[in-house]
Amino acid sequence: MPIQNDNPLVRSKLMSAEDAASLLPRTGTIATSGFTNGHPKAIPAALARRIASDGGEGEFGYNLYTGASTGEELDGVLARAKAIRYRTPFMSTPDLRNQINSGEVEFVDAHLSHLSSYIAHGILDPIDAAIVEAVDVASDGRIYLTTSSGMSPTFVAYAREVFVELNEAHPLELKGYHDIFLPELAPHGRPIHITSVDDRIGVPYVSCDPGRIRGIVKTHRRDHVEPFRKPDAVSAAIAGHVLEFVRHEVAFGRIPKNLLPFQSGVGNVANAVLAEMAAADWVPPVRMYTEVLQDSVFDLLDAEKLEFASTCALTFSPAAETRFHESISELRRRFVIRPQEISNNPEVIRRMGIIAMNTALEVDIYGHVNSTHVMGSAMMNGIGGSGDFTRNAYISIFLTPSTAKGGKISAVVPMVSHVDHVEHSVQIVVTEQGLADLRGLCPVRRARAIIENCAAPQYRDLLEEYLDHAIRVSKGGHMPHDLDRVFELHRRYADTGSMLPE
């Protein structure tokens, strides 16, 4: 086995995580690698220890920018150290979520594809320090990222100084998985020459002037990824409806026989769709143009059904990671990891004709989708890339179980309590009950389709009654609503703990 990560640059910049943490400012802006994984872990932990020993609450406070979600090792430890004041564009750890919802942390939920331009154009505060996880750093400053690309290329380009966590838990064979390309920014934009999921247009590393690398910290800490769970019956039913729809569209010539590239959100339902594809005889080898590859991609590989997958991150459970490492050299011909400006770019997404599948928290009868705010106020995780994909997809599909909390919450409501995806961009809604194809339907027809096909049986009469009432009181109305009653299900849930009448 070669000695990893040894060269004059690494030797000259090598320091402990504590030393790196001590070089960070007490307040300012930190931007890190990470897109569901691949965030730095050693320096944040050391920073939290420094804050505990050296701080006094309120003396440290940061704006924290990342790719998308990170983990306990970054958002968790820094939230518990009360060190995050401002956070963008996405998060998913409980302590930070609580601080956001209590108003302690300012959070700006943003389309992932927008962040690069906000930083380059000076709309957000400038970055004092970028901390990126890497598998290797060459002596000329080429940084080879680990299992996600996220925002690292932009952060490295714009940060005042750069810290690298050289994570030796990753094999050096990860080198070559990335295709790092940052588009020219407006007004100097040029076409992005990706026309196929497997096109490579960049280089496999992030370039950085070695003089801007302030410190390099070695670590072996692995990302914590939850073990993979087999799809439950609800997820499998949702996946079944999606596959049936795709097959129907192929039969009608609206999707080509070799299908179209799929984007699939994170989570069990998305995994279930891939598992169903792997199992269905009629499904040919598929292409993916997505943000995160999860364990389920191995179902496709095992069934010889993965042609190629473009992603922004590989986020595998320990079991899947072992499989990945066993085949790491061969899989480089099947996977590419792109920065989120490219994985989520509207130009590329629209051009290729993506089938986008994302999860909804709730959907209303007219087809608006809430992806972010529970009961209109409490932030769950953020919009992430769902808007980037939905808005430009060939077909935009939203998936959700028809109920939550044991049936006490209906995912189908008269009006969503927060809108992340507007009626004009939502085409297909799927629950375990069935699928509503909203394309080309006027609002009232959309409402009938969603109630009939997607709502849980115990909520259908309530929703039909609301719709008929709204048609009466709004004197028709293109999109009939009664603003007195529009949130009556939500209000009943707040009052009684259930959207169903007692």
Next chain:
Amino acid sequence: MPIQNDNPLVRSKLMSAEDAASLLPRTGTIATSGFTNGHPKAIPAALARRIASDGGEGEFGYNLYTGASTGEELDGVLARAKAIRYRTPFMSTPDLRNQINSGEVEFVDAHLSHLSSYIAHGILDPIDAAIVEAVDVASDGRIYLTTSSGMSPTFVAYAREVFVELNEAHPLELKGYHDIFLPELAPHGRPIHITSVDDRIGVPYVSCDPGRIRGIVKTHRRDHVEPFRKPDAVSAAIAGHVLEFVRHEVAFGRIPKNLLPFQSGVGNVANAVLAEMAAADWVPPVRMYTEVLQDSVFDLLDAEKLEFASTCALTFSPAAETRFHESISELRRRFVIRPQEISNNPEVIRRMGIIAMNTALEVDIYGHVNSTHVMGSAMMNGIGGSGDFTRNAYISIFLTPSTAKGGKISAVVPMVSHVDHVEHSVQIVVTEQGLADLRGLCPVRRARAIIENCAAPQYRDLLEEYLDHAIRVSKGGHMPHDLDRVFELHRRYADTGSMLPE
């Protein structure tokens, strides 16, 4: 003066409007040219006469697809003939609007840039007859459009048969204004090679197999365009705030000194911004990448402040049209008319860095925008291209007077009654009161900024009180709301005729 429009093809297909109307099916799908103007006028009028004499209500019924809005001569006469059953993607005539809001006509409000793919991919019903207005037809079937491009290239490509209205009220010098290019559709998409507003990548005509041209009708009917109104004080104040903001961004280096291409919605407020630009000494010659050029573009030309304008339509009042005709040969170097797949294309818009300015009906304290539905139910016109531009703009600005109905309606509300543009895509809100820059702000800060800078004085305390109350009852909450009270202003207006308490 040359004899216009005379060649073997024209002679062989020439017929009266009555004859053309008699060849249309009684039911089916008609798709026409037109994008605020340039819609057919003679054949629709003849069709309405045929329906009146030959019909009996209910015997005729059409799906009608257009570019964007048309006029009384098309939507108006066919609505009054009760001949429209289904309409997409946009409209603005009163009789049709009433039928949509009473539920008589099914209307599908759609992003203008999506329509082409919906037709090409067979998501909407196929087109029986396309009717396009032209200034000339060559004997090999090249169709030269009049003052808008809209959806005509796609409609001609996919219609079973084509009718042409040769409108001789337009000078033949219009030939050469259009740049007709239809992108390859997904999954065969290729980059669209427009990197500057004046790039031409297509041809100045729509090609059509002459065998598919069923009839050619000559007409001289002009489009009805309302006379231009000078900006009122409210519009001028809004425009002033926009210009001040742009100047501020230039000073901070976030907009280059030669500015960025502007997109400007239709209407008085948009006109006022261009008039202010023409009058402001510091403003250099500007570029426009927009949907509709109105009279105000002549203010820019007079002040030698128009570098180049890309548009989907030239919609001039009679006075401005006269000026246009006087300079029609020279202005061909300043204007290009593009199909809406290109004028509204997210790829091109994002690449060039557009400053997008669109009108809001209402905006909520957290920055969601309603562009379409009055009091949540009644359709005004449609989303049009505002979503195409807002979502991909370098800076997205929404403009609205702070009140309507003499102060009885506040344009700033706790929650908009319909969402067309989500918080993630709305950056700047402007009323005559002032401007709120929402970029990088968390929801509560956005709310304070909008209430303080944009709300009318008599509504500020009401909105502040709502916000403070919502923060209390939602126990913080990332986006504090009280769903019991969220529409109290709207409900009070419905009850009392004013959003203000008595």
